[in-house]
Amino acid sequence: MKKLINDPLKVADELLDGLVEAYDGQCKKVGVRSIVKTEIPHNKVSLLVGGGSGHEPIYHGLVGTNLADGAACGDIFAAPPPDIVLEATEAVNRDNGVLYLYGNYAGDVMNFDMGAELSSEDGIDVKTVLITDDVCSAPPEKKNDRRGIAGLVLIVKIAGAASQNADNLEDLERVAKMAVLHTRSVGVSMSPGSIPATGKPTFNIDENLIGLGMGIHGEPGVSEIPMTTADDLTPKMLDLIFEDFQKDVDIDNLSEGDEILLLVNSLGATTMMECLICLRKAKAYLKEKGIVVYDTIVGPFVTCQEMSGISFSITKLNDELKQYWDLPCESVCYTKL
């Protein structure tokens, strides 16, 4: 794989420097490897996101106006260590609590938990909400064990909006949990990404197969299905989301008249052309079912280098979530006018 990089071991640091430049002053780098908004109002309940690098534009690209206040950035595909979580927490803290919102991966949980322990020792009030939108990674009765994938963009957008006027940390925690409960994703992978430092692929998959339920770090899927067309695959993936809403006792079915957010995400190498072809089919299929798409997002948001694959994420809206969705926002990853 040809990659335009310098020292393979410095990619996480160099991309963050570039990201700060892309923000043109809206955000700054702090400490070893954290990015925070330049201006965070006094007494704000802060929102901190983060995770391994290499999935750009998330998570660090979601720092911005009416979005996250900061991000703790790990090395490529690796959770940020506790001292980076601490430095980011201190930088976003405005004495009204800090919510950690990130994807449910063992490494992230351990390191953010240790960061939270260090932050508490400094007198900072921290709470955590894990993003668990990947329906293929565990059954509904074990949904807290699920991984976080592209639905995080919708969840962080909603939590970022809610954090602007949240009275306290508990209030923001409640909205973030609601956004997680209402957001479900299904992904597929067709070919792996590679680790910049080694050039080696993150996994192997047969040319004629599609990995259903892949992880954004390139974890192999839970099942492999024959390669097929966009119009064949799209309803199959959406059906898994419908089924999940149906099976989960904690939330109502997705049914006729419901309003949703629809995100079509490319894992990196899958082109906008392919995403749009899938989106076209998804819209038609949802219309058939009487589902109202309130807003559509399409593009590469949660990527894994040159991995090819696609995911659909759906947030089932209610009045409160819709109000937070409507707030404009601005960041490198996602801007809404």
Place this chain on the structure above:
Amino acid sequence: MMNLSNIGTCHVNQFVTQSFKQMPRESLNLSETIEMMKRIASSIIEAEPLLTDADRNLGDGDHGLGMERGMNAVIEKLEASEPNDVSEVFKLSGMAMMSSMGGASGALFGTLFRNGGKALDGRANFDSEGLNLFLNAANDGVKARGGAAPGDKTMIDALEPASNRAEELSKSPLCEAIKMVALSANEGKDNSKDMVATMGRAKTLGEKSLGHPDAGACSVAIIIQAMSDFINT
């Protein structure tokens, strides 16, 4: 200082060594413990391709690189600082790994060395009782942080049998105890091939994880083997 009177109990190395520094050891003093830690680090760095392959079978293939980065940081840290006692050698190493690696490996291997090191507070030398305290505290710390139990196909499957063996052998000479402990760690690593992953990224694979050893268990086995090789050289 080494306890010369006990060297005769160890017949690990058959060839006659020229200097007592190279003989099998009963216990390690501070500077020897630092050297052992560096040996551990260089063994892991050498094993990077093997660890990367092991992790690619089950995870995303970043374990070897992470461990290499962590162990390079350990060497830098030990060269830049002057640990006051054997406890600090391991605690500093754990901190260096945690900060430089991140990820699950950084948290877990950082905890292994930090917790293990804390259990050696106040001890002048690293002996078989120290090995027992180190491994058992390391094992408890890693289990508490990661939530894994034996049989989950994790580093615990090498660490737990090693710490159990170290407890049984805490009165034996260090050079003998560590050999047996390294064998237990290695057996535990091999046994992890027959386990189904239930933790971390590999858990999605379920039955597909059979047949491959856990990458973290491989690292634990290499670490303890490096200790044994150093002590018995």
